[in-house]
Amino acid sequence: MLNLAQIGQIRDFNRQYVIKLGVLSRKTYQTDLTWPQARLVIEMGLHHLNTPIELSRQLNLDKSYTSRLIKQLVSRDIIVKEPSAVDARSINLRLTPDGDKIFQQLNQRSNQQVQALLSGLTPDQQTEFFTAIQTINTLIFPNKK
Amino acid sequence: MLNLAQIGQIRDFNRQYVIKLGVLSRKTYQTDLTWPQARLVIEMGLHHLNTPIELSRQLNLDKSYTSRLIKQLVSRDIIVKEPSAVDARSINLRLTPDGDKIFQQLNQRSNQQVQALLSGLTPDQQTEFFTAIQTINTLIFPNKK
DNA sequence: ACTAAATAGTGGACAAAAGCCACCATTCTG
DNA sequence: CAGAATGGTGGCTTTTGTCCACTATTTAGT
Known part of the structure; x- marks a missing residue:
């Protein structure tokens, strides 16, 4: 078991990391999307989540609220709604070509942000960082394919 | 340098970790504080930040907004304002005894939350987790005492 | 097959969180 | 000593998020 000082260090890290990522990532890069809208688009493009309920669960x-965000994106021709073939209560969402462009843009800039974050590190240090992330990932989120 | 797949994994981790911590930590445990208020109290208790400007910078x-949060906490006798001895523009903030009790409570529960997060891991895995956090911490936030 | 519970989605109303701007007072800098 | 920078405050607005009620469908139990 970890002692209190160690727990404290973890909490310190958590606070700092969350703030740092918040600052870095809350940018939507000339896409004219708000941050929550951009989160939806990124989840759709990246993980192919295509129902409102999946998105609301994934993004918590x-x-x-999710329904309203979707409505905003639909009205801006970024996503479209289609009836679900398997569940009449539900809908399928799809990025339009415009939406996909926006996703690509967000995605590319987000990659650049991460690279910028690591740009002060040597290649060896970057690998060290990556390994540590993988370690935490498998320990905390074990149920991933 | 890391490749795109690795960057992607890091971003995946970041998103998940931020959401997880947000869900876990946004609780203020019967303290009747809002989350931003609680953040201020925790920073004060933990890092002894005692001017508004320090707090606003630390919490970004x-x-x-910070000024208003402070006002709310003052009106509830959780912190007090005192004139600064060294800069007449500034103020010193201090937790009242009540405020300190609230801080202790928040702090203890936050520790328990982290412990709960790790409770599914073996002691060895917990140590592994801690080491990985330390690694990331020193790589990303090098300028710490 | 039939009913009750659960689920997906929507909208109204509202609260919480945060940002922008202008301003004052003080301190720092050249 | 003038001008720029800094710390703090308040008005005002926007963004973000919650709660609740409701409809339509699907699922589970019997």
């Missing part, structure tokens, strides 16, 4: 957002 | 909050 209220489903009515 | 707008200074007018």
Whole structure:
């Protein structure tokens, strides 16, 4: 078991890391999207989540809020709604070509942000960083394919 | 240099970790504080930041917003303002005895949350986790005492 | 097959969180 | 000593998020 000083260090790290990532990533890069809108688009493009309920669960957002965000994106021709073939209560969402362009843009800039974050490190240090992330990932989020 | 797949894994981790910590930590445990208020109290208790400007910088909050949060905490006798001896523009903040109790409570529960997060791991895995956090910490936040 | 519970989505109303701007007072800098 | 920078505050607005109620469908139990 870890002692209190160690727990404290973990919490310190957590606070700092969250703030740092928040600052870095809350940018939406000339896409005219708000940050929550961009989160939806990124999840759709990256993980191919295509129902409102999946998105709201993944992003931990209220489903009515999610519904409104989707509505905003639909009205801007970034995503489209289609009826679900398997569940009449549900809908399938799809990025439009415009939406996909926006996703590509967000995705590319996000990659650049991470690279910038690591740009002060040597290649060896970057690998060390990556390995540590993998370690934490498998320990904390074990149920991943 | 890391390749795109690795960058992608890091970003995946970042997103998940931020969401997880957000969910876990946004609780203020019967303290009747809002989350931003609690953040201020924790920073004060933990790092002894005692001016509004330090707090706003550390938490990355707008200074007018910070000012309002402080006002709320003062009105609830959780912190007090005192004139600064060294800079007449500034103020010193201090937790009242009540405020300190609240801090202790928040702090203890936050520790328990981290412990709960790690409770599914063996002691060896917990140590592995801690080491990985330390690695990332020193790589990303090198300028720490 | 039938009913009750659970689930997906929506909208109204509202609260919480945060940002922008202008301003004052003080301190720092050249 | 003038001008720039800094710390703090308040007005005002926007963004973000929550709660609740409701409809339509699907699932589970019997």
